[in-house]
Amino acid sequence: MRIGITCYPTYGGSGVVATELGIELAALGHEIHFISYSQPFRLTGRNEGIFYHEVPVSSYPLFEFPPYDLALASRMAEVAEYYALDLLHVHYAIPHSVSALLARQMLAASGRRLPFVTTLHGTDITLVGLDRSYLPITRYAIQESDGVTSISHYLKEKTVADFGVTRPIEVISNFVNCDLYAPAPDEVRRQEARKRWLSCAEEAVLMHLSNFRPVKRVVDAVRIFARVAHATPAQLVLIGDGPDRSEAEWLAHELGIHARIHFLGKQGRVHELLPLADLLLMPSALESFGLVALEAMACKVPTIATRVGGVPELIDDGQTGLLFDAGDVDAMAKAAVELLNDKPRLNAMREAGRHTAQKRYCATLVVPQYVRFYERLLG
Numbered sequence: 045m046r047i048g049i050t051c052y053p054t055y056g057g058s059g060v061v062a063t064e065l066g067i068e069l070a071a072l073g074h075e076i077h078f079i080s081y082s083q084p085f086r087l088t089g090r091n092e093g094i095f096y097h098e099v100p101v102s103s104y105p106l107f108e109f110p111p112y113d114l115a116l117a118s119r120m121a122e123v124a125e126y127y128a129l130d131l132l133h134v135h136y137a138i139p140h141s142v143s144a145l146l147a148r149q150m151l152a153a154s155g156r157r158l159p160f161v162t163t164l165h166g167t168d169i170t171l172v173g174l175d176r177s178y179l180p181i182t183r184y185a186i187q188e189s190d191g192v193t194s195i196s197h198y199l200k201e202k203t204v205a206d207f208g209v210t211r212p213i214e215v216i217s218n219f220v221n222c223d224l225y226a227p228a229p230d231e232v233r234r235q236e237a238r239k240r241w242l243s244c245a246e247e248a249v250l251m252h253l254s255n256f257r258p259v260k261r262v263v264d265a266v267r268i269f270a271r272v273a274h275a276t277p278a279q280l281v282l283i284g285d286g287p288d289r290s291e292a293e294w295l296a297h298e299l300g301i302h303a304r305i306h307f308l309g310k311q312g313r314v315h316e317l318l319p320l321a322d323l324l325l326m327p328s329a330l331e332s333f334g335l336v337a338l339e340a341m342a343c344k345v346p347t348i349a350t351r352v353g354g355v356p357e358l359i360d361d362g363q364t365g366l367l368f369d370a371g372d373v374d375a376m377a378k379a380a381v382e383l384l385n386d387k388p389r390l391n392a393m394r395e396a397g398r399h400t401a402q403k404r405y406c407a408t409l410v411v412p413q414y415v416r417f418y419e420r421l422l423g
């Protein structure tokens with residue numbers, strides 16, 4: 045198949061899933077055309093069967109807001125025509141589904157069929173999409189999609205309840221490449237890598253990875269770490285960047301623990317960093333799935349997370365991670381210390397996480413579900 049994929053190219057889960065899906069589909073022999081305003085950040089290097097088409101958004105003094113959605117629709121229609129695309133797959137409904145709908149209509153006028161699939165990821169439904177200025181058009185574009193998928197049951201139910209969408213929504217969970225996201229081959233090499241990256245080997249390493257938006261509660265990660273570091277020698281690695289970074293940095297200084305916290309900023313090769321952690325912290329106010337927790341599980345790193353949104357579908361509380369109420373910093377810190385000091389339990393959780401990732405969430409299991417979905421749609 046020739047498939048056009050549109051996603052946000054910036055640091056965020058939906059862009060990661062879209063990019064990894066494109067890479068996996070290309071490896072299966074499909075031709076993939078990414079259409080976006082800049083190259084998705086995880087699309088590094090030249091992959092066979094993958095093409096990237098930039099969307100130029102021209103400005104004009106009259107426009108206070110250059111209409112990206114229109115430029116995207118034009119480019120989608122052009123790419124679909126020039127490269128004979130079979131379908132478009134858009135990730136994150138706003139505004140991608142609306143642009144795809146327009147592209148489909150433009151091509152229909154010249155007798156060409158261009159079905160499109162919308163994959164719902166999270167804040168397109170739970171936050172941004174609920175804004176009155178976007179809700180009616182988002183609902184319409186989802187309803188008009190030729191196929192709709194959601195990355196968790198939670199998100200599917202939210203879409204039905206809050207948007208009144210009546211078209212069927214198929215749940216296809218997020219996935220991870222279990223070969224790439226894997227534990228370090230042995231403890232010696234893990235400790236060596238820790239020394240290289242963090243100049244520490246013996247201390248416990250806690251990690252947090254996000255786009256540092258308020259919903260991720262990165263400040264809670266710092267507060268949890270402060271309590272953990274009080275009880276046991278530990279370091280915190282923060283990967284990513286965003287609006288809440290400066291508050292997190294300020295708090296680290298305020299609590300006198302800044303020397304133990306590594307702000308690594310945005311990192312591309314996350315699969316090399318995650319296996320260095322002992323625990324991942326995901327204290328989010330909301331997650332429709334929690335992709336980073338899955339990537340950590342595949343690397344044998346248990347997550348201390350919040351019992352929100354789709355997280356309980358991914359993390360089996362007590363088995364592959366530990367779940368708490370959002371904001372319950374004390375409980376998360378206490379659990380982290382107990383787990384770090386209980387090696388048999390920590391090891392059991394590490395093994396169970398990897399096992400779950402391999403059994404349920406490997407790219408080799410999930411990507412074929414998308415392929416079957418496309419095939420059904422194309423008839």
Ligand code: GMT
Pocket residue numbers: 055056057058059061136165166167170195218255257259330331332333334335336353
């Ligand atoms: O969480 C973000 O701010 C990024 C957002 C996105 O759309 O890029 O993430 C959402 O999609 C991810 C991939 O499917 C999910 O793992 C995240 O849970 C989801 N975020 C939220 O629901 C807040």
